[in-house]
Amino acid sequence: xxxxxxxxxxxxxxxxxxxxxxxxxxxxxxxxxxxxxxxxxxxxxxxxxxxxxxxxxxxxxxxxxxxxxxxxxxxxxxxxxxxxxxxxxxxxxxxxxxxxxxxxxxxxxxxxxxxxxxxxxxxxxxxxxxxxxxxxxxxxxxxxxxxxxxxxxxxxxxxxxxxxxxxxxxxxxxxxxxxxxxxxxxxxxxxxxxxxxxxxxxxxxxxxxxxxxxxxxxxxxxxxxxxxxxxxxxxxxxxxxxxxxxxxxxxxxxxxxxxxxxxxxxxxxxxxxxxxxxxxxxxxxxxxxxxxxxxxxxxxxxxxxxxxxxxxxxxxxxxxxxxxxxxxxxxxxxxxxxxxxxxxxxxxxxxxxxxxxxxxxxxxxxxxxxxxxxxxxxxxxxxxxxxxxxxx
Numbered sequence: 001x002x003x004x005x006x007x008x009x010x011x012x013x014x015x016x017x018x019x020x021x022x023x024x025x026x027x028x029x030x031x032x033x034x035x036x037x038x039x040x041x042x043x044x045x046x047x048x049x050x051x052x053x054x055x056x057x058x059x060x061x062x063x064x065x066x067x068x069x070x071x072x073x074x075x076x077x078x079x080x081x082x083x084x085x086x087x088x089x090x091x092x093x094x095x096x097x098x099x100x101x102x103x104x105x106x107x108x109x110x111x112x113x114x115x116x117x118x119x120x121x122x123x124x125x126x127x128x129x130x131x132x133x134x135x136x137x138x139x140x141x142x143x144x145x146x147x148x149x150x151x152x153x154x155x156x157x158x159x160x161x162x163x164x165x166x167x168x169x170x171x172x173x174x175x176x177x178x179x180x181x182x183x184x185x186x187x188x189x190x191x192x193x194x195x196x197x198x199x200x201x202x203x204x205x206x207x208x209x210x211x212x213x214x215x216x217x218x219x220x221x222x223x224x225x226x227x228x229x230x231x232x233x234x235x236x237x238x239x240x241x242x243x244x245x246x247x248x249x250x251x252x253x254x255x256x257x258x259x260x261x262x263x264x265x266x267x268x269x270x271x272x273x274x275x276x277x278x279x280x281x282x283x284x285x286x287x288x289x290x291x292x293x294x295x296x297x298x299x300x301x302x303x304x305x306x307x308x309x310x311x312x313x314x315x316x317x318x319x320x321x322x323x324x325x326x327x328x329x330x331x332x333x334x335x336x337x338x339x340x341x342x343x344x345x346x347x348x349x350x351x352x353x354x355x356x357x358x359x360x361x362x363x364x365x366x367x368x369x370x371x372x373x374x375x376x377x378x379x380x381x382x383x384x385x386x387x388x389x390x391x392x
Contacts (some may be wrong), residue, residue: 006325006357007094007097007192008093008094008095008325008357008387009031009358010029010092011024011028011090011091011093012089016087018051018054018055019051021088022044022054022062022091024089024278025042025090026062026063026091026093027062028356029092029093030063030091030093031359032358033094033095034096035095035097036066037065037066037070037094037095038067040063040066040069040093040098041057041069041092041131042056043239044059044068044073044076045076045084045362046072046164046165047087049169049172052164052170053172056070056179059089060174060177068103068177069103069173069176069187070133071162071171071185071362072164072170072172073162073163073164074165074333074363075343076089076363077331077347077361077362077363078090078092078359078361079090080348082331082343082344084336084337084363090362092360093166096189097194098192099190099191099192102187102190103176103186103188104120104121104175106120106139106144107182107183108139108183115140117144120152123153127189127298128193128195128196129188129195129385130155130156130157130188131186131385132145132185133160133186134159134183134368135162135171135180135183136162136171137169137182138171138181139182139184141184141377144184144253145368145376149374157368157369158330158369159186159368159383160330160362161366161377162365163365194388194389196317196321198314199382199384200313200381200382200383200384201371201380202335202381203306204301204309205254205297206235206298207298208241209295209296209297210223210224210231210296211224211294213225215291215292217279217287217289218286219284220286227280227283229277230282243300246301252271252298252301253271253274253296254269254298255288255290255294255295256268257269257270257373257374259294259295269297270372271287271301271381272287273287274298275287303340303341310349311353314350316347321386324354325388326359326382326387327354327357327384327385327387328359329350329382329383329384330368331363332364332378333363336381367379367382368383369381369384370384
């Protein structure tokens with residue numbers, strides 16, 4: 001639904017005619033602005049990749065004077081709701097007075113026995129954030145994001161991995177009139193703007209914080225001087241039946257982002273999955289490499305924890321930054337109806353806390369966002385780019 005006389009607006013259209021849906025969604029978003037659009041983002045869910053391409057091309061023609069990026073997806077978000085696995089298009093438009101926008105397309109090439117990413121724009125001191133939409137099948141998103149500080153410094157990256165209803169080979173990316181079947185696209189936002197990020201990983205901690213006292217690669221061998229598996233069994237034995245079921249369905253571990261904090265609670269950790277155990281070595285395998293001396297805490301994730309987490313983070317953001325004009329929402333495709341029983345949950349959480357502002361996005365195959373000042377790729381997460389009102 002377009003929001004009249006606003007700096008940010010969104011649009012949503014569903015139906016088998018994807019080209020018409022794309023035009024409708026973009027025109028809804030653009031017509032809700034108080035001025036001409038500087039940036040348009042759109043997201044297309046369709047059965048046939050060729051239909052998705054035609055829809056994307058139609059969307060780009062509807063905003064000829066704007067910087068525009070988009071991607072295919074298995075579900076889209078707009079008009080305060082989510083639409084999963086159904087032909088649909090969502091769009092988001094922004095008027096960013098005084099901002100400088102630089103659209104880019106990334107690819108990989110082989111050089112000196114290794115692959116390098118090419119296509120990044122040159123950095124400027126007033127760069128604020130970069131939005132990234134990537135094909136998870138052809139672009140090394142994890143490696144690029146985790147090492148982005150080597151090239152981008154402290155610049156926040158926010159976005160998600162695109163997908164298509166046909167999986168590998170059906171991903172399509174769009175940027176300023178061009179269509180890409182691989183790689184990544186994005187836009188650098190620079191200049192004066194009140195922009196920030198919120199990353200809701202949807203977990204709550206169980207058991208105490210512990211220091212890693214022995215580890216090999218991604219194997220935790222000792223926690224606080226005791227075998228890691230023994231520590232885990234001790235924690236699980238103290239849980240109630242409901243939490244034990246959560247552990248059995250998918251245990252997580254949090255890596256503390258600030259070793260010097262007096263306490264480590266929800267939101268203070270980078271969440272990674274527990275991949276398995278090694279009974280012979282009494283070790284726990286996790287989805288990251290952890291150094292000796294790092295503080296960790298086991299975590300569980302369910303709908304209740306994820307719901308509480310996103311509301312708490314958004315309410316805290318409101319208290320710190322004040323009013324919000326618009327936001328982009330990149331929500332994991334494992335959230336939505338499969339986690340909450342409703343595809344609308346995350347969109348409604350933003351509306352409940354931020355108000356009826358322009359919000360759109362898509363259900364991603366992996367989410368990009370900063371935690372503890374470092375960019376990471378996440379799962380089961382809502383990564384949000386928030387544009388706050390100018391302070392009076």
